[in-house]
Amino acid sequence: MPHTASHSVEILRINTCGSVDDGKSTLIGRLLYDSKSLMEDQLEALERSADITGGGQINLANLTDGLRAEREQGITIDVAYRYFATPRRKFIIADTPGHIQYTRNMVTGASTANLAIVLVDARNGVTEQSRRHTCIAALLGIPHLVVAINKMDLVDWNEDRFLEIREEFEGFLPRLDNLLDVKFVPISALNGDNVVDASSKTPWYQGPTLLGHLETVHIASDWPLAGFRFPVQWVNRPNNPRDPALHDFRGLSGQVAGGIIRKGQPVLALPGGLKSRVKDIWTFDGPIPEAFCPQSITIVLEDDLDISRGDMLVGLDRLPGMGTELAARICWMAQRPLTPGRKYFLRQTTQTVQAVVTSIESRFDIRTFESEPATELALNDIGEIKVRTSRPLVYDGYDNNRLTGSFILIEQGTNLTVAAGMLEPPSELVKPDYTDFAI
Numbered sequence: 336m337p338h339t340a341s342h343s344v345e346i347l348r349i350n351t352c353g354s355v356d357d358g359k360s361t362l363i364g365r366l367l368y369d370s371k372s373l374m375e376d377q378l379e380a381l382e383r384s385a386d387i388t389g390g391g392q393i394n395l396a397n398l399t400d401g402l403r404a405e406r407e408q409g410i411t412i413d414v415a416y417r418y419f420a421t422p423r424r425k426f427i428i429a430d431t432p433g434h435i436q437y438t439r440n441m442v443t444g445a446s447t448a449n450l451a452i453v454l455v456d457a458r459n460g461v462t463e464q465s466r467r468h469t470c471i472a473a474l475l476g477i478p479h480l481v482v483a484i485n486k487m488d489l490v491d492w493n494e495d496r497f498l499e500i501r502e503e504f505e506g507f508l509p510r511l512d513n514l515l516d517v518k519f520v521p522i523s524a525l526n527g528d529n530v531v532d533a534s535s536k537t538p539w540y541q542g543p544t545l546l547g548h549l550e551t552v553h554i555a556s557d558w559p560l561a562g563f564r565f566p567v568q569w570v571n572r573p574n575n576p577r578d579p580a581l582h583d584f585r586g587l588s589g590q591v592a593g594g595i596i597r598k599g600q601p602v603l604a605l606p607g608g609l610k611s612r613v614k615d616i617w618t619f620d621g622p623i624p625e626a627f628c629p630q631s632i633t634i635v636l637e638d639d640l641d642i643s644r645g646d647m648l649v650g651l652d653r654l655p656g657m658g659t660e661l662a663a664r665i666c667w668m669a670q671r672p673l674t675p676g677r678k679y680f681l682r683q684t685t686q687t688v689q690a691v692v693t694s695i696e697s698r699f700d701i702r703t704f705e706s707e708p709a710t711e712l713a714l715n716d717i718g719e720i721k722v723r724t725s726r727p728l729v730y731d732g733y734d735n736n737r738l739t740g741s742f743i744l745i746e747q748g749t750n751l752t753v754a755a756g757m758l759e760p761p762s763e764l765v766k767p768d769y770t771d772f773a774i
Contacts, residue, residue: 492537494540563600567648594628665756677691
């Protein structure tokens with residue numbers, strides 16, 4: 336495992352969304368084809384399909400049409416992932432359906448994305464789907480957005496049409512929080528213009544190609560680097576009698592969910608509230624002096640504290656919220672509507688607790704960007720709720736830390752995931768008094 340980010344190739348996680356026939360499958364195929372990320376058997380299959388359909392033109396959408404055929408047979412595929420790489424970056428593309436009835440699918444695919452591509456047909460302009468997809472990207476806190484205005488060849492590469500669509504987007508973007516980095520790119524996915532290679536047909540466009548932007552967009556600072564957070568996943572006790580050095584080894588393994596940790600740094604173990612210092616930091620390749628989000632590490636403390644899976648080590652510079660009364664936004668994913676009073680399992684970071692939804696505060700209308708009163712949430716609804724947990728949850732607001740501020744609700748008995756949630760920041764009134772702890 337590399338000790339610093341400079342030794343590894345960054346991974347950019349992308350969520351793509353668009354209406355039917357906007358060219359999403361063709362765009363993904365074009366990125367894979369022009370970046371030379373296809374296997375020989377995939378290229379041969381494309382060439383065979385070109386011969387069958389006549390004209391000799393490769394249909395790039397066939398790279399994902401197999402998945403569409405499976406959907407038509409009634410097989411549920413929530414999110415399809417595609418992988419490709421260039422010398423500058425590795426990419427994971429989440430291909431999510433864009434219909435309103437698949438809001439939950441887009442939430443699933445976009446939950447870990449660094450960047451969202453909203454595809455717009457230049458002929459149709461900004462549709463309700465375009466607004467919905469942009470709104471969900473903002474709700475999920477995706478830091479970067481690209482509006483790819485596709486099929487520009489069908490409007491004769493008209494600059495005025497491009498500017499008209501961009502202006503309409505810019506009219507409602509200020510109403511959405513979190514969308515600070517938005518780029519507009521005129522493309523033709525079918526012909527490859529401005530996707531991987533710059534097009535001579537858009538002399539009026541001076542920006543990067545779509546892939547050029549994907550390769551260079553700055554994502555290193557997207558991770559939460561203020562406030563150390565380390566949910567304990569596993570207490571590492573090798574207890575190897577063949578190696579006396581490991582006989583008394585006791586480390587805490589997991590993934591850094593926020594901030595930076597260094598040897599000698601004081602940490603607080605929550606919810607217990609005991610303090611210690613970091614004695615050593617281990618990776619697969621050996622000890623390192625410091626680690627940062629999102630590295631997977633093992634921490635050895637100076638003191639032998641009673642810590643187990645589900646506990647969290649935090650830095651003393653920025654303390655998290657902790658409590659049993661929580662406010663959150665959720666996307667409801669079950670056929671049976673959500674009504675207050677039902678009990679669920681709530682899973683956040685590495686812990687699972689019992690929880691009850693105490694109230695539904697509102698439902699969010701994605702079409703109008705407004706909240707309205709609600710007594711229940713139906714399938715694919717997004718709303719505000721209040722939850723009470725059986726044990727205190729250590730958390731941050733989702734807007735500050737997507738890793739410690741997110742959770743899922745699991746139905747008891749069936750173990751079905753029924754909701755994905757985003758926690759609101761702890762209010763000053765409910766923040767714990769950390770002076771009671773041994774710090």
